[in-house]
Amino acid sequence: xxxxxxxxxxxxxxxxxxxxxxxxxxxxxxxxxxxxxxxxxxxxxxxxxxxxxxxxxxxxxxxxxxxxxxxxxxxxxxxxxxxxxxxxxxxxxxxxxxxxxxxxxxxxxxxxxxxxxxxxxxxxxxxxxxxxxxxxxxxxxxxxxxxxxxxxxxxxxxxxxxxxxxxxxxxxxxxxxxxxxxxxxxxxxxxxxxxxxxxxxxxxxxxxxxxxxxxxxxxxxxxxxxxxxxxxxxxxxxxxxxxxxxxxxxxxxxxxxxxxxxxxxxxxxxxxxxxxxxxxxxxxxxxxxxxxxxxxxxxxxxxxxxxxxxxxxxxxxxxxxxxxxxxxxxxxxxxxxxxxxxxxxxxxxxxxxxxxxxxxxxxxxxxxxxxxxxxxxxxxxxxxxxxxxxxxxxxxxxxxxxxxxxxxxxxxxxxxxxxxxxxxxxxxxxxxxxxxxxxxxxxxxxxxxxxxxxxxxxxxxxxxxxxxxxxxxxxxxxxxxxxxxxxxxxxxxxxxxxxxxxxxxxxxxxxxxxxxxxxxxxxxxxxxxxxxxxxxxxxxxxxxxxxxxxxxxxxxxxxxxxxxxxxxxxxxxxxxxxxxxxxxxxxxxxxxxxxxxxxxxxxxxxxxx
Amino acid sequence: xxxxxxxxxxxxxxxxxxxxxxxxxxxxxxxxxxxxxxxxxxxxxxxxxxxxxxxxxxxxxxxxxxxxxxxxxxxxxxxxxxxxxxxxxxxxxxxxxxxxxxxxxxxxxxxxxxxxxxxxxxxxxxxxxxxxxxxxxxxxxxxxxxxxxxxxxxxxxxxxxxxxxxxxxxxxxxxxxxxxxxxxxxxxxxxxxxxxxxxxxxxxxxxxxxxxxxxxxxxxxxxxxxxxxxxxxxxxxxxxxxxxxxxxxxxxxxxxxxxxxxxxxxxxxxxxxxxxxxxxxxxxxxxxxxxxxxxxxxxxxxxxxxxxxxxxxxxxxxxxxxxxxxxxxxxxxxxxxxxxxxxxxxxxxxxxxxxxxxxxxxxxxxxxxxxxxxxxxxx
Numbered sequence: 001x002x003x004x005x006x007x008x009x010x011x012x013x014x015x016x017x018x019x020x021x022x023x024x025x026x027x028x029x030x031x032x033x034x035x036x037x038x039x040x041x042x043x044x045x046x047x048x049x050x051x052x053x054x055x056x057x058x059x060x061x062x063x064x065x066x067x068x069x070x071x072x073x074x075x076x077x078x079x080x081x082x083x084x085x086x087x088x089x090x091x092x093x094x095x096x097x098x099x100x101x102x103x104x105x106x107x108x109x110x111x112x113x114x115x116x117x118x119x120x121x122x123x124x125x126x127x128x129x130x131x132x133x134x135x136x137x138x139x140x141x142x143x144x145x146x147x148x149x150x151x152x153x154x155x156x157x158x159x160x161x162x163x164x165x166x167x168x169x170x171x172x173x174x175x176x177x178x179x180x181x182x183x184x185x186x187x188x189x190x191x192x193x194x195x196x197x198x199x200x201x202x203x204x205x206x207x208x209x210x211x212x213x214x215x216x217x218x219x220x221x222x223x224x225x226x227x228x229x230x231x232x233x234x235x236x237x238x239x240x241x242x243x244x245x246x247x248x249x250x251x252x253x254x255x256x257x258x259x260x261x262x263x264x265x266x267x268x269x270x271x272x273x274x275x276x277x278x279x280x281x282x283x284x285x286x287x288x289x290x291x292x293x294x295x296x297x298x299x300x301x302x303x304x305x306x307x308x309x310x311x312x313x314x315x316x317x318x319x320x321x322x323x324x325x326x327x328x329x330x331x332x333x334x335x336x337x338x339x340x341x342x343x344x345x346x347x348x349x350x351x352x353x354x355x356x357x358x359x360x361x362x363x364x365x366x367x368x369x370x371x372x373x374x375x376x377x378x379x380x381x382x383x384x385x386x387x388x389x390x391x392x393x394x395x396x397x398x399x400x401x402x403x404x405x406x407x408x409x410x411x412x413x414x415x416x417x418x419x420x421x422x423x424x425x426x427x428x429x430x431x432x433x434x435x436x437x438x439x440x441x442x443x444x445x446x447x448x449x450x451x452x453x454x455x456x457x458x459x460x461x462x463x464x465x466x467x468x469x470x471x472x473x474x475x476x477x478x479x480x481x482x483x484x485x486x487x488x489x490x491x492x493x494x495x496x497x498x499x500x501x502x503x504x505x506x507x508x509x510x511x512x513x514x515x516x517x518x519x520x521x522x523x524x525x526x527x528x529x530x531x532x533x534x535x536x537x538x539x540x541x542x543x544x545x546x547x548x549x550x551x552x553x554x555x556x557x558x559x560x561x562x563x564x565x566x567x568x569x570x571x572x573x574x575x576x577x578x579x580x581x582x583x584x585x586x587x588x589x590x591x592x593x594x595x596x597x598x599x600x601x602x603x604x605x606x607x608x609x
Numbered sequence: 610x611x612x613x614x615x616x617x618x619x620x621x622x623x624x625x626x627x628x629x630x631x632x633x634x635x636x637x638x639x640x641x642x643x644x645x646x647x648x649x650x651x652x653x654x655x656x657x658x659x660x661x662x663x664x665x666x667x668x669x670x671x672x673x674x675x676x677x678x679x680x681x682x683x684x685x686x687x688x689x690x691x692x693x694x695x696x697x698x699x700x701x702x703x704x705x706x707x708x709x710x711x712x713x714x715x716x717x718x719x720x721x722x723x724x725x726x727x728x729x730x731x732x733x734x735x736x737x738x739x740x741x742x743x744x745x746x747x748x749x750x751x752x753x754x755x756x757x758x759x760x761x762x763x764x765x766x767x768x769x770x771x772x773x774x775x776x777x778x779x780x781x782x783x784x785x786x787x788x789x790x791x792x793x794x795x796x797x798x799x800x801x802x803x804x805x806x807x808x809x810x811x812x813x814x815x816x817x818x819x820x821x822x823x824x825x826x827x828x829x830x831x832x833x834x835x836x837x838x839x840x841x842x843x844x845x846x847x848x849x850x851x852x853x854x855x856x857x858x859x860x861x862x863x864x865x866x867x868x869x870x871x872x873x874x875x876x877x878x879x880x881x882x883x884x885x886x887x888x889x890x891x892x893x894x895x896x897x898x899x900x901x902x903x904x905x906x907x908x909x910x911x912x913x914x915x916x917x918x919x920x921x922x923x924x925x926x927x928x929x930x931x932x933x934x935x936x937x938x939x940x941x942x943x944x945x946x947x948x949x950x951x952x953x954x955x956x957x958x959x960x961x962x963x964x965x966x967x968x969x970x971x972x973x974x975x976x977x978x979x980x981x982x983x984x985x986x987x988x
Contacts (some may be wrong), residue, residue: 533977556827558980559847565613566863567877579983
């Protein structure tokens, strides 16, 4: 292609994302658009194609982003090249969302015609506005009996301040309004600007590891042109690679001779590690580099940490290999070796959030077949020592002696909760209980309210979301952003089993809640740890002071006093089962402790209610 | 070498709420044909040479053997005699439901060679009995025992159950007291285990079964052992008590890890190093026999390792325990060599004792037998 062809083609490109609250129909809409543009034959069409990993499909959440090139012949008779960029729908992955939005000029905002705007919708709209995107409101699920499109249209105008007069009324499920959406994309979303002959600036908005190709970097070309054979340079890391392949997804992998301004596709360059292809980084040409990188790059730092230990200590190396493999594909995952007196050797792992943590944990257990003990998640505390030193503590067990601590700071978030006004009381109660500071409350319309609190991240990491869901019958939607660190009266709570401190059970708690939590956790542990052949005292202690105590009494009777008419195999099966059950437990000192006990601190509030 | 035989009669007039053995309602079943099938299975065993040596014990269990009519019982015993050689002084037991045990049936059994009755008394609390789905009344027990003694049975055992839903210690005490009044030479006392596919299980799943706590069950077990001791019945196995000389030899045969033939639908056996089970459904049991083959559902040759494990987790159920010398002789390896560390560990915990050439559960260990037995699994 020469320069003129490239510029002409550029005018026909439309790049857009779909943003929506979970369950508002984003994936279904994506499917319909793919169908409409004949990107797939019916036989190839699997439901919700863009969510490719099994785990994503099971959880209904998109974790990895994808980008698809589509050809659409509009009513004006012209054929347009569209790139549909999928975004993950969870607060843990906000940064990735912002980068994939930065790869677009427009966003289709899907709002459920019955439920209206939710917290995540709003958060994502703001991200889109930050990136100067043209936003096209779509009111989806208009065929539902509870649909009230006019109310929702008004809400979009009042709450977000968008002109919703031309909002498409759609039902992705029934295929209503798809054509109209695509026409609006053609009409309203501006074509990419940028000079194909300028030095290359390609933004990485995702990357994944492929065992045969190495890292596949998902990119959007902002300036310049790239082709196989080019020597490229990552502007943040300075590393250089030779491009092997460049191409797009249709959604099948389709190789291209070049990618130029406006193109959304991928390149491979024998990159061994996703850490060398970080989301938000700018790719340029090594011998004709751009002067400055694209704005917005930031290195992702984990927010939540936990210890991961193999139940079977001989699987320590397997666990390392599993984490290394996952890391290839997940630049946000961090881990380093640590050891625990109670659990032996394992890894301290850092995650973007709780969901990210659960996904990694599940993948290790499922894909690598390693039974894990995961300690309760912790945030990073800033511990200011009396000698002026500041420690970043991500493991409660490592909290220094209180005598040496001047003060401790913990991360706070601004949490936005949207609920029908019947549940305002419930939400406020939960937030209050979670040490929240009330900020503001706004009526979105006459039945829905947006409530903003400042909350310690640690409380959200625990079971805030579960409580919120159950406290509001699932009506609440929730989003948060980190706002910084604040001084907090925090203490370390130790748990002793059979008079031995179990480091893996230690947790940090606010002083004012310490006694109550101590009591709740010993009660909870009593229900989780099975009776042993001896009495096991459980104690919660702050420093040397015992604040709560429970006792698991010894096994009174466990002997099969039944005759099975000579059926010895039944006795054997029973003993086998008993033995198998114990293998799933961790021997801590002389006490057999089941997996769940290490997460007990997370579930404390089930009981306090 | 085969020492005993278990024969399963899978018919009941009433199904107890806790029972998960192979059984069917008596009504409309091919009972006569089933008895003939037992004869066919016995004949096959004889052909195979498993019955060349006279047996020392025979046990009729179920289901309920006494569900059969006197004529059916007579035919069953006749077939057994036809095929099964019995040693001098054979112990021949039959399970019996007190309310079904008529004088006529008892006479048939006694004349036919049965010399030991195991009566399903379970409890003397009428209310609890009903809640177990049992049909007999306390008077039935009294009448059955009196008649049995008149007919000539001296070796009679009661089966008792404890840890029943809603059972209190006072109720258990009363059952024990009433039981001792009969001056029985033998008792088996089992704690209720709730098994899947029983009425109790379904109730439990629905949260409608008032199960006893582990602590109460433990207390009842302790009370049982104390009271038996006081009444001159020594405990020779986890759940069995007898006056000296009245220990059930058939029962001990299981715990001694000896071989026995299991006959009948769903029966289990252990012959020539192979543990097997028969098909449970009547049709599946009877059809192969009619065609001249044994109705085996499943059979496994017991490996040396598994034999050692069984020797231990069965043998340790006996008060006497496992004889070190016997183990060494049987397996060619000293017990200490196979299980040395476990013996040491469990002795340190106070669960096992090694005395006079035997390894046995201590009184403490008896309460947590399963925890100890589990240690002897080698895998």
